[in-house]
Each structure stands twice: as C-alpha cells, then as structure tokens.
Amino acid sequence: MRKKYINKNYLNQEKNKTIDTINKIIKKNIINLIPYKSARLLYKDNNNNNLIALNANECPIISCFSLNKKIFNKYPEPQPKELITLYSKYVNLNIKNILVTRGADEGIDLVMRTFCNQENDKILFCPPTYDMYRVTAQILDVKYITINSNKNWELNLNKIKNNLNNVKIIYICNPNNPTGNYLNKNIIIELLELTKNTSIIVIDEAYIDFCINQTLTYFINKYHNLIILRTLSKAFALAGLRCGFILANEYIINILLKVIAPYPISGPSIDIAIQALNSKNLVIMQNNVKTIINNKKWLIKHLNNCRCVKYIFNSSTNFILVKFYNSDFIFKKLNKKKIIVRNQNNQKNLNNCLRITIGTIFECKKLFFELQKLS
Numbered sequence: 602m603r604k605k606y607i608n609k610n611y612l613n614q615e616k617n618k619t620i621d622t623i624n625k626i627i628k629k630n631i632i633n634l635i636p637y638k639s640a641r642l643l644y645k646d647n648n649n650n651n652l653i654a655l656n657a658n659e660c661p662i663i664s665c666f667s668l669n670k671k672i673f674n675k676y677p678e679p680q681p682k683e684l685i686t687l688y689s690k691y692v693n694l695n696i697k698n699i700l701v702t703r704g705a706d707e708g709i710d711l712v713m714r715t716f717c718n719q720e721n722d723k724i725l726f727c728p729p730t731y732d733m734y735r736v737t738a739q740i741l742d743v744k745y746i747t748i749n750s751n752k753n754w755e756l757n758l759n760k761i762k763n764n765l766n767n768v769k770i771i772y773i774c775n776p777n778n779p780t781g782n783y784l785n786k787n788i789i790i791e792l793l794e795l796t797k798n799t800s801i802i803v804i805d806e807a808y809i810d811f812c813i814n815q816t817l818t819y820f821i822n823k824y825h826n827l828i829i830l831r832t833l834s835k836a837f838a839l840a841g842l843r844c845g846f847i848l849a850n851e852y853i854i855n856i857l858l859k860v861i862a863p864y865p866i867s868g869p870s871i872d873i874a875i876q877a878l879n880s881k882n883l884v885i886m887q888n889n890v891k892t893i894i895n896n897k898k899w900l901i902k903h904l905n906n907c908r909c910v911k912y913i914f915n916s917s918t919n920f921i922l923v924k925f926y927n928s929d930f931i932f933k934k935l936n937k938k939k940i941i942v943r944n945q946n947n948q949k950n951l952n953n954c955l956r957i958t959i960g961t962i963f964e965c966k967k968l969f970f971e972l973q974k975l976s
C-alpha cells in the first residue's frame with residue numbers, strides 16, 4: 602500500500618519535471634493557443650450509427666469508390682496532373698492556376714506561412730467566421746486583426762480600410778461559415794481594388810458549390826492579389842479524403858509550390874479525387890446539391906412553425922444558422938435525442954444561435970419532430 606503511494610508520488614514529480622522542461626522549450630504562442638475545436642473532437646462517437654451528426658457540414662449522401670491503384674511503395678505525384686486537369690475543367694481555369702492541397706485547411710496555412718512573417722505582418726478576418734484563420738495565425742505567431750461584420754453579415758469595408766497597416770492577408774469566407782450568406786460582390790471588388798498593391802485577399806469558397814454562380818474564380822486573371830480556396834469536403838461529399846485546391850495566378854502558385862510539403866496528398870486520395878471529378882460523378886454531385894437545397898427549403902419552412910425558433914438566417918450553403926430563444930436548452934435536449942448540432946452561442950454576435958447541417962430528409966424530419974416537441 603505504502604509502496605504504491607510512494608511510486609505514485611515519484612511519478613507525479615517526474616511528470617511535473619517533464620511539464621516544466623517542455624514548457625521552457627516550447628514556443629509561448631503554442632502554450633497560450635486555444636486550439637480549433639473540431640466537430641469530431643467535441644463528439645468522439647460521431648461515427649455511431651444511431652447518431653444524427655449535423656455539426657460538421659458534411660454531406661449526408663454517400664458515394665462509394667474503390668481504389669484503382671493498389672500498390673503504394675512509391676511516393677505519389679507531388680501535384681497530380683490528371684487531378685489538376687479535371688479540376689481545371691470544373692473551375693474553368695488553366696492548370697497553371699491550380700495547386701492541390703491536403704484540404705482547404707492546408708491552403709489557409711500555406712498562404713499564411715508564405716506571405717507573413719512574425720515581426721510585423723498581420724492578417725485580417727471578419728467574425729463571425731471560420732475559426733481556422735485565427736488558429737493558424739496563433740500557431741504561426743502572426744498577429745491578427747478582427748473587424749466584425751455588419752448586422753446583415755456584410756463586410757464593414759470602411760473599418761477594414763482604416764485598419765490595413767501591415768495587413769498582408771485578408772481572409773474572407775464566401776459563403777460564410779457559420780452565418781451561411783454570400784457576400785456582396787461589389788464590396789469584394791472594392792476590397793480587391795483597394796488592396797491590389799498591398800495585400801492578398803484569400804477567398805475561402807469551401808461552400809461555393811452550393812451557390813456556384815457566386816464564385817469569383819474568373820477574377821483570378823484580373824486581380825493579381827486574389828487567392829481562392831476550394832475543397833472536396835463539402836458538396837463533393839469527400840471530407841474523409843482531405844483534398845482541396847488553391848486557385849491563383851501562375852506566379853503565386855509557383856511561389857506556394859516552393860513552400861508546400863513535397864507530397865501533400867496521398868496516392869489513395871488522388872486516385873479517388875480523380876474519380877469524383879469525372880463527368881458522371883460531377884452530375885451526381887450536382888444532383889446531391891439540389892437534394893440538399895430542397896431538404897433545406899423543407900426544413901426552413903417547418904422550423905419557422907416551431908415556437909422555440911426565433912429567427913433563421915438566409916443560407917446559400919448546406920447548413921443553416923438558427924437563433925433560438927434558449928439555445929443551450931435546445932442544444933442539450935437535441936443531444937439527448939442523439940441529434941448533434943454546432944453550438945455558436947459563444948461566438949461574437951451569435952448568442953442563442955445553433956448551426957445546423959442539412960442532413961437527409963429523414964434527418965430533417967427527425968430534427969423537426971424533436972424541435973416541435975420542445976416548442
């Protein structure tokens with residue numbers, strides 16, 4: 602008994618020594634870092650079959666793929682030509698304007714690592730928005746400025762104008778996560794003009810396939826300071842693949858190529874991404890988008906009849922932002938019924954808001970059924 606106690610004490614001392622030593626070596630910004638809270642980290646049993654997971658903006662419609670290449674002793678192509686060629690047709694750009702990344706998240710990081718130093722450079726973004734711009738800046742020890750969006754979730758251009766000192770990159774999420782709206786094109790054009798000799802504008806188009814006519818890809822050749830991020834994680838229903846794209850002018854792409862890891866995406870991912878972009882699967886993706894949009898219409902119509910719902914924000918994406926009278930209560934009650942949504946209550950200007958991914962029509966009905974009971 603006593604021996605056990607001593608051992609435990611000794612082990613604790615050793616553990617504290619480890620913590621002290623590592624904390625002395627580690628970068629201060631990492632000790633202070635508040636990490637990104639992914640849906641998977643918040644709910645570890647997300648893959649549980651009974652769970653209705655409406656918290657990660659994944660596509661609920663499954664496509665099945667199998668690998669064509671089954672041997673993996675060699676490194677993959679660093680920038681797979683066939684994949685880039687197929688994506689270039691989808692976005693109507695030259696292959697020289699495209700870089701493949703390990704998801705759009707790698708794109709966020711790669712651009713920041715390439716354009717910002719720790720001493721003076723800053724990035725700017727407009728909350729409420731995707732949290733990875735902040736997290737990446739904190740990890741890379743790059744300073745960040747936040748300029749809150751207006752009440753209608755448009756960019757506050759005047760305020761941005763007055764805060765551009767040392768700003769190397771402005772991250773704009775369009776359509777925006779978690780609000781769901783797309784931004785006024787003219788305001789973005791004004792911003793591109795305003796910053797064309799000073800800053801890079803990164804437009805994160807993770808959800809653009811749900812409102813494809815809002816894309817700004819055709820501006821790549823007009824504005825040399827424009828970078829667009831894309832992903833196969835949302836509309837393409839391939840979040841598990843980890844495949845994204847950076848679209849920019851050839852000069853920027855070549856610079857980013859100097860910085861990116863030698864083999865950013867795995868052979869199996871390349872194999873399946875190529876299949877996902879063939880003409881047959883593009884039609885399937887577009888039909889899935891239509892289905893999701895119809896489900897969204899159904900859900901909005903029915904949630905508007907729930908007394909616990911205060912307001913539903915306009916959405917051009919595969920999720921909706923809903924303001925409740927008491928979101929914590931709703932969140933917990935849904936949780937008990939194994940329906941997981943994303944709590945936004947702690948985000949700026951989003952009190953009592955939950956972000957709900959559009960699921961299958963069955964999942965939408967189940968959600969409505971539960972919310973009706975809570976009304």
Ligand SMILES: *Cc1c(COP(=O)(O)O)cnc(C)c1O
Binds near residue numbers: 706774840844
């Ligand atoms: C989901 C998401 C990403 C991440 O995309 P991956 O390709 O899965 O890394 C990036 N930006 C926004 C706005 C997102 O919602």
